Amino acid sequence: MSHIFDALQRSEFEQSGSDIPAPAVATELLQAAERKAAVERGTVVEREMFPERQAEAEPPSVAEQPRDAAVDQFSQFQSLRVLVPPQGKLVALTEQESLAAEKFRFLGVRLRQVRQSRPLKKVLITSTIPQEGKSMVAANLACTLARRTQQKTLLMDGDLRRPSLAQLFGVGMVPGITEWLQGESGPVSSIYRLEDPGLWILPAGNCHRNPLELMQSGKLPALMDQLSTWFDWIIMDSPPVLPLGDTSIWMRLADGILLVTRQGSTEKQQLQRGLEAIEKSKLIGALLNSAVAANHSDYYQRYAAPSASAQDVPIKSN
Missing domain, CATH: 3.40.50.300 (P-loop containing nucleotide triphosphate hydrolases)
Incomplete structure (x- = not known):
């Protein structure tokens, strides 16, 4: 997924004429975005504080499942x-x-x-x-x-x-x-x-x-x-x-x-x-x-x- 993010970001910077950030920076941005999204869903906190709940959690609805x-x-x-x-x-x-x-x-x-x-x-x-x-x-x-x-x-x-x-x-x-x-x-x-x-x-x-x-x-x-x-x-x-x-x-x-x-x-x-x-x-x-x-x-x-x-x-x- 980080490769896709890097490619998309590279395309955006090429079109704008700005300098392209290093891949490490792009990866950090992606990881930060993923952590933010996970925290908003409450999954990070739950995994870190209550790992035993993962086995008891209900399966996601069909609409939430990947294709x-x-x-x-x-x-x-x-x-x-x-x-x-x-x-x-x-x-x-x-x-x-x-x-x-x-x-x-x-x-x-x-x-x-x-x-x-x-x-x-x-x-x-x-x-x-x-x-x-x-x-x-x-x-x-x-x-x-x-x-x-x-x-x-x-x-x-x-x-x-x-x-x-x-x-x-x-x-x-x-x-x-x-x-x-x-x-x-x-x-x-x-x-x-x-x-x-x-x-x-x-x-x-x-x-x-x-x-x-x-x-x-x-x-x-x-x-x-x-x-x-x-x-x-x-x-x-x-x-x-x-x-x-x-x-x-x-x-x-x-x-x-x-x-x-x-x-x-x-x-x-x-x-x-x-x-x-x-x-x-x-x-x-x-x-x-x-x-x-x-x-x-x-x-x-x-x-x-x-x-x-x-x-x-x-x-x-x-």
Whole structure:
């Protein structure tokens, strides 16, 4: 670590034109900084005065563990077999050479470009009203990121009222976020490995009579902190923005937000209200679903039906 500190300090002094301090001085500065941070955490005093407490101390939470400590967690996740119809909505899996799948790959590229200029790991996919295809977009995007980047990708179903991601992948009803919030299961037992797409899924679980009250329990921030140490991408499918207040909770936990609209379904006033409900600094762009391009009209007719809605997905960035 001291080598990294020395290199960073050398770069700073070279840019400023100042003399570069000796490595010993840099090392002393680093050690002093480390001692100060340790004292602030109370660890130095505790180690020196009460060494016997170290063996009795509780292990750090997952959020406090280094990334290497999360490796063992992945071996504990249960694997589920994916059962996707050949002509279903997951074109990123079943029709990888299609133009629709290419649109999702393009979306993945755009997100990686955005991440070069700002922190972006937790991406929320929402819509203005129901039936605009947000869950389909979230699922295909997660599959695309998992396949193309070879990075650990988690797909979360945050729509606790009308969950659909487990059904999209054909994994059935399994415990998920609801059970975790109720204290019936831990994060490890609520996350599942989907082998074929190479990603992990945290389903919504069984429906709760009052999802908003459950989400306001204060446990979600801790969960997201844990998940952020395990995964490179977290794609969150949430309820629509307008009818419910659930989405406002997810929006506070997200790094960036994508708003899905459907051509011929979303009215201009609804879209405007949806955009106004989203924090501008977090809005990455808007996706137009079911768009029909003149030069691809025959191709897009196939995806115009609700059962295979994966159309042109243009991005309108800030």
